[in-house]
Amino acid sequence: MIDPRAFVSQSSVIGVYGEGFDEMRVNVKKKKMKIVFATNNLNKLTEVRKILGNSFEVLSLKDINCNDDIPEKGQTLEDNAKMKAEYIYKKYHINCFADDTGLEVEALGGAPGVYSARYASMMGSGNAQSHDSGANMTRLLQELEQKDNRKARFRTIIALIIDGKITTFEGIVNGEIIRERRGGEGFGYDPIFQPEGYDQTFAELGTGIKNHISHRARAVQKLADYLLKR
Secondary structure: OOOOOOOOOOOOOOOOEOOOOEOOOOOOOOOOEEEEEOOOOHHHHHHHHHHHHHHEEEEOOHHHOOOOOOOOOOOOHHHHHHHHHHHHHHHHOOOEEEEEEEEEEHHHOOOEEOOHHHOHHHHOOOOOOOOOHHHHHHHHHHHOOOOOOOEEEEEEEEEEEEOOEEEEEEEEEEEEEOOOOOOOOOOOOHHHEEEOOOOOOHHHHHHHHHHHHOHHHHHHHHHHHHHHOO
């Protein structure tokens, strides 16, 4: 009607996108967030990677070529976790988190607590920094041998540093210390710690159940929830 020489080309279309039409939806694969877990403990690393799943790429100290002996001279679990995270962040300028875990026994006034990993060597002999799980359990069982109160709890503190800001998360699981070792899985005090509500030790329950109910699992879940909201 306006231009008799004009023509119209007509064809079938599947969809029209743009202003006034349908909104284009493009699936963009989200890049995994890289974050360093300040540990070379393969047991811990495996646990945390399983708990965090595929949403994050969790690197170890070995992955960033860090072979330093990071000091753990704090008086509390919180102190140690923060010290380790701050050391890595200041040296490598990379987002990271660190943890410290302690077994706190009620009848021993909360011991071994922050000294859990080197409890046996705190006797005054040997290397005060050595981590001997077998010796640690032996000492603990000896100290509780004449005690009826076996109540204990595992407590984990995670210190996270993102862009220089530090945030902490806590995970606790209550239970008791049994009188003899049971089970072949797990590590540390797992063969003698029986979590509340279960009739098996962490070492008997296996990593599948432990990774859902443990102190570390609870702290890491809080960490994951925080990271996913960023």
